[in-house]
Amino acid sequence: METEKAELAMKEKVYYLEKSERELNLKLLEEQKVTSDLKNEIKDQEDLMAQMERMDSENKRLNHNMNRLKEIEFKYQEIQQSEDFLHGRVEELEQTENSLRETISVIEQSSIVKEKKMQDQINRLGERFNTRTILHPVMRMHMTD
Numbered sequence: 001m002e003t004e005k006a007e008l009a010m011k012e013k014v015y016y017l018e019k020s021e022r023e024l025n026l027k028l029l030e031e032q033k034v035t036s037d038l039k040n041e042i043k044d045q046e047d048l049m050a051q052m053e054r055m056d057s058e059n060k061r062l063n064h065n066m067n068r069l070k071e072i073e074f075k076y077q078e079i080q081q082s083e084d085f086l087h088g089r090v091e092e093l094e095q096t097e098n099s100l101r102e103t104i105s106v107i108e109q110s111s112i113v114k115e116k117k118m119q120d121q122i123n124r125l126g127e128r129f130n131t132r133t134i135l136h137p138v139m140r141m142h143m144t145d
Helices: 002-135 137-144
Strands: none
Touching: none
């Protein structure tokens, strides 16, 4: 009977040891799952950090481009103002040119009229001279001497 008791006590110990082993195996599986989940979470966080770094880099690049764009817009406005000023100046110079052309035209016409008057006067003086020399042969003689 004692062997039966001892055998029963051993079976009971084996039962509890197997039960403990199953429980430990379950705990081990749970711990392995938690570890796996934590590893996955760490990987996800590392991926997120890498994505955040890429986004930060992209944000810096976009800010740099935006600043360059602002500079270009400012220079464009300056150029636009200069162009507007130059267009106004060209218009002003074209008006001055037209005015000077008109003045030159008036002066040329006035000069032509004066030249014609002088030519007419020279012609009249020449005719007078010729008339006098025809009328006064003595004068002609004196002139040739």
